[in-house]
C-alpha cells in the first residue's frame with residue numbers, strides 16, 4: 176500500500192483522486208485550505224483519509240504534509256484565467272510560490288514522485304493543431320504563466336535534484352463536483368447550473384472558440400498511470416491530457432441545452448481578456464509513455480455530468496441535497 180499526498184484534495188480533481196485511491200485501498204493524506212475546496216467533496220471517505228487543513232503557501236504546513244509520503248499528486252491551485260487577469264497576485268502566490276513549496280517539501284521528505292496539474296493554457300494562440308508538447312509555450316494570461324512556471328520548476332527539480340516529477344497538461348477537465356456557481360467556474364459546470372435554474376447563459380465572444388473538453392475520469396486515470404510508469408518514460412516530462420477532440424462553445428451549448436431540455440438561446444458578450452481561441456491536443460505522447468486512453472467520450476461525459484448536477488440541484492430544491 177503506497178502513501179499519497181493529494182494537495183487540493185477537497186477540490187474538483189483532487190477529490191476525484193482521493194475517492195479513487197481510497198477505493199483502491201491506498202493510504203491518502205488530503206491537504207486543502209478550503210478556500211475553493213469543499214469538505215462536501217470528500218463525504219463518503221472522510222473516515223478513511225488523513226484530512227489536514229493546510230496551505231501550500233505555508234512551508235511548515237506543506238512540509239509536515241509531505242513527511243512519510245511516497246507520492247504527491249499536486250492539484251492545489253487557484254485556477255481560472257479571468258481570475259488571474261483581474262487579480263494576479265493571489266493566483267501568483269498559490270500557483271508559483273505554492274508549487275515551489277510543494278517541490279521543496281517533497282525533496283526534503285524524500286518523496287518518490289510528484290505529479291503536477293499543469294494547464295493547456297501554456298500553448299496560447301500559436302498556429303498549429305493539434306497541440307504537441309514540443310511546441311514552444313506562448314502563455315497569454317497570468318494563470319498560464321503561473322502554471323507554466325510550475326512545469327519549469329518540476330522539470331528543474333528532476334534535472335537538478337533527481338526528484339521524479341511528471342507534468343500533466345490538463346485540457347479543460349469537466350465532470351461532477353466542479354464548482355458551478357462562481358464567476359470563475361469552468362464553463363461546463365456554469366452553463367449546466369444556469370440552465371437548471373432557467374437562467375440564460377452568456378457566451379463570451381462569438382462562441383466559435385474550441386476546447387478539447389476532457390471528462391474527469393481521464394485526468395484521474397492519467398495521474399494513476401503517471402505514478403506507476405517507469406521513471407525513464409515519464410520523469411521530467413510534460414504530457415497532454417485531453418480527449419483529442421475539439422468542440423466549439425456554440426456546439427457545447429446546444430448539446431447541453433438538449434440534454435437539459437432548455438429552450439432559450441445563449442446571450443453573447445465581449446470575449447474574455449487572456450482567453451485562448453482554440454485548443455486541441457495530440458495525446459500520443461501520454462499514450463506511448465503510460466498507456467493513457469480517454470475512455471469516456473465528450474458526449475458520455477456530458478451526459479454523466481448533467482445527470483449529476485441535475486440530481487444535486489433537485490435534491491437541493493427538495494432540501495435534502497447540498
Ligand code: UD2
Nearest residue numbers: 254255256294295296345346347361362377378379451454
Ligand atoms: C483554461 C485552460 C484549462 C484549465 C483552466 C483552469 C485553455 C484552453 N484551457 O480553461 O485547461 O487550465 O483554464 O481554469 O487555456 N466562457 C463563456 N461563458 C462563461 C464562462 C466561460 O463563454 O460563462 C468561455 C470562456 O470565455 C472560454 C471557454 O468558455 O472561451 C472556456 O472557459 P473556462 O473558464 O471554462 O476554461 P478556459 O478555457 O479558460
